[in-house]
Amino acid sequence: MKKILVARAVFPDVIDRLGRYFDVESNQADHIFTSAELGAKLADKDGAFVAGERIDASILAAAPRLRVVSNMAVGYNNFDIDAFNRAGVLGTNTPDVLNETTADMGWALMMAAARRMSESERWLRTGAWDRWAYDMLTGVDIHGSTLGVIGMGRIGQAVARRAKGFGMRVVYHNRSRVAPEIERELNAEYLDKTALLKTADHIVLVLPYTAQSHHTIGAAELALMKPTATLTNIARGGIIDDAALVVALRERRIAAAGLDVFEGEPKLNPGFLELPSVVLTPHIGSATEGTRRAMANLAADNLIAALGEGPQAGQPPSPINPDVMARWVSA
Numbered sequence: 594m595k596k597i598l599v600a601r602a603v604f605p606d607v608i609d610r611l612g613r614y615f616d617v618e619s620n621q622a623d624h625i626f627t628s629a630e631l632g633a634k635l636a637d638k639d640g641a642f643v644a645g646e647r648i649d650a651s652i653l654a655a656a657p658r659l660r661v662v663s664n665m666a667v668g669y670n671n672f673d674i675d676a677f678n679r680a681g682v683l684g685t686n687t688p689d690v691l692n693e694t695t696a697d698m699g700w701a702l703m704m705a706a707a708r709r710m711s712e713s714e715r716w717l718r719t720g721a722w723d724r725w726a727y728d729m730l731t732g733v734d735i736h737g738s739t740l741g742v743i744g745m746g747r748i749g750q751a752v753a754r755r756a757k758g759f760g761m762r763v764v765y766h767n768r769s770r771v772a773p774e775i776e777r778e779l780n781a782e783y784l785d786k787t788a789l790l791k792t793a794d795h796i797v798l799v800l801p802y803t804a805q806s807h808h809t810i811g812a813a814e815l816a817l818m819k820p821t822a823t824l825t826n827i828a829r830g831g832i833i834d835d836a837a838l839v840v841a842l843r844e845r846r847i848a849a850a851g852l853d854v855f856e857g858e859p860k861l862n863p864g865f866l867e868l869p870s871v872v873l874t875p876h877i878g879s880a881t882e883g884t885r886r887a888m889a890n891l892a893a894d895n896l897i898a899a900l901g902e903g904p905q906a907g908q909p910p911s912p913i914n915p916d917v918m919a920r921w922v923s924a
């Protein structure tokens with residue numbers, strides 16, 4: 594029987610399912626492995642189920658039998674894919690099953706930021722609320738405003754689709770324009786980044802983290818935004834220069850931000866904790882029971898199929914670098 598490591602705690606029934614095919618070493622205590630520990634655990638494994646753990650050349654070098662690492666996440670910036678290709682290891686991820694849930698979260702954060710929900714609740718809980726006031730906690734409107742989506746992939750499109758009910762204009766920026774029929778369906782207008790930053794009332798970031806997208810939003814970009822605008826990040830830490838955002842919020846150069854992801858998370862810039870105008874959540878964009886189950890099962894499907902088992906044997910549903918599999922066959 595092939596051996597796999599499930600590197601993080603996950604639904605017990607998913608572990609049971611994997612156990613039908615493999616000799617499973619699980620980690621239901623959810624111990625966070627150091628890189629060296631992970632390398633040691635993978636030394637005799639054929640496959641691994643991870644959820645954001647960094648997998649690089651040094652770990653792959655410690656794992657000579659490893660064929661597949663299945664990420665329970667759509668983003669895979671934790672994988673050094675060049676190193677995977679060199680080592681002939683397949684990476685897989687969990688696209689699509691989380692699109693709608695993550696888009697909902699983008700809207701929740703955007704609306705909470707625009708309407709000062711966290712700030713209002715924190716204040717209410719202090720017991721200070723003793724009267725109505727015409728200017729109490731006034732925010733900015735969502736309906737009838739302009740939504741700016743940066744990163745028009747599947748989740749970005751799901752974010753944009755929701756704008757119709759709010760009577761919003763939709764503008765977007767992406768590495769390349771999406772197909773005309775998608776633009777038409779979403780009523781979305783392509784703008785260059787500068788024009789989008791100047792035009793949008795509410796900007797939502799939904800792009801993958803790469804060397805190119807590092808600090809897509811920094812001091813210069815924040816300076817182009819409207820003082821009444823909000824900025825929401827449901828993508829990855831590092832896409833925003835968090836230190837620059839702290840300064841922009843502190844100096845009220847933009848109205849508010851909604852952040853689910855942070856540079857260096859789970860640590861975050863302490864400046865955010867001092868600011869009333871930022872809504873903070875701990876990377877829960879896909880966190881509904883149904884979606885997390887779908888992600889875990891898709892990650893399991895990928896692992897089972899990539900290791901030649903189950904109904905989809907040899908055809909994992911969402912491979913990142915499928916070319917390496919041809920090398921297994923010919924090896």
Ligand code: GLV
Nearest residue numbers: 665666667668879
């Ligand atoms: C979550 O951040 C994911 O990439 O799925």
